[in-house]
Amino acid sequence: MIQNISNGVQAVQQLAMKPTSSEVSSTPANSMESFGSYLEDALNKVADQEQQAKDMSNKFVLGEVNIDEVMISSQQALLSLQLTTQVRNKVIEAYQEIMRTQI
Structure with a gap:
């Protein structure tokens, strides 16, 4: 739990250290590429959390972890x-509205 909070803090710090849009000359192609890579990274993180939940449940069956760790991992993946x-x-609704x- 504490590790997840510290990971979140590190992610916020990394976002704060990124240059602003005025510091980087962006073109529509660059912004589409960066958005695409951001979206891909986010989906990969969700997939990693689901895999971690699956691994935790397998470890629980083997008796290597407690049920509370399994439940926390599965709830994080679900959220x-x-x-x-x-x-x-929301993206689909916005596209349909446009x-x-x-x-």
């Missing part, structure tokens, strides 16, 4: 998946 689903739904807009 990440739910967040990803909600973000996807497509309905008359020019």
